[in-house]
Amino acid sequence: MSDAQHILVVDDDDRIRTLLKKYLTRSGYRVTASASAGGARKLMTTFDFDLAVLDIMMPGESGLDFLSSLRQAGKRVPILLLTARGETSDRIEGLKRGADDYLAKPFEPEELLLRLEAILRRTHVEPPPEEVEMSGLVFNAKRGELTSGARRVRLTEAELQLLSMLASKAGEPVSREELASKSPNSTERSIDVQVTRLRRKIEPDPRQPVHIQTVRGIGYRLMPD
Incomplete structure (x- = not known):
């Protein structure tokens, strides 16, 4: 109880x-x-x-x-x-x-x-998880860190903001427009570029992404393990 x-x-x-x-x-x-x-x-x-x-x-x-x-x-x-x-x-x-x-x-x-x-x-809104696991990587949104075991994976400020926004709504589609509006000096096109770079750091095979998925006509969705 x-x-x-x-x-x-x-x-x-x-x-x-x-x-x-x-x-x-x-x-x-x-x-x-x-x-x-x-x-x-x-x-x-x-x-x-x-x-x-x-x-x-x-x-x-x-x-x-x-x-x-x-x-x-x-x-x-x-x-x-x-x-x-x-x-x-x-x-x-x-x-x-x-x-x-x-x-x-x-x-x-x-x-x-x-x-x-x-x-x-x-x-009632469930708080987003503090940590998200993706194929051996762990993203801690509170600390702003992406780690692989004891090794820290370097993220640019733009990549960190993008990953944090996707992680806060893990499993849900987030539009390019929303991602761009919450990231300073970003456009929908630049969001696509940042996603491509993030996939290279996160995905086992960036050409066939399983974690940062494209949602056709909307934007992207982060799928943890």
Whole structure:
């Protein structure tokens, strides 16, 4: 359970807090609950949450005001709002203030789970691997080093930037346009030249590349071992 995503449930209704804690825990999540915005704010100083389920209608600080304070403080935790059925204005206002989705009460726990999972799929980004292995070579993006055993393979600054960009999206196509836009003084044509040079340093057979692959009509894709 230590690797389970952590959900914060904020609702002054004891029944809803208990229901969601049991249901989401059974669904594989770690769940912490609070009856108020103030309590939730304190929890956020201690824990990092992957998503918060936030009721709008709470005594004291409302869910909308709490949402606004989070966004103004730069906290990007995804928010699923719980609203009163028929309160269209609350839903619109919540989305304007930075909510990711909303669900009207009363609701089916299964629908809440599906909406929660959809938000997490959209917002959760896996950090790129620190090291990428390619036919006996190891590229460490953090250190900016390409090594073969104890030997360091020399890369030009342009080659290093290109390899770093491809490694950050390993397995995914990256367009020539994007590669050129993020590399100073580069053009799409110069990217092709840099790729050719990189292949000579990385590929077992540069004429038949297996690691820096051409994606027809798009650009290139880095495929590690």
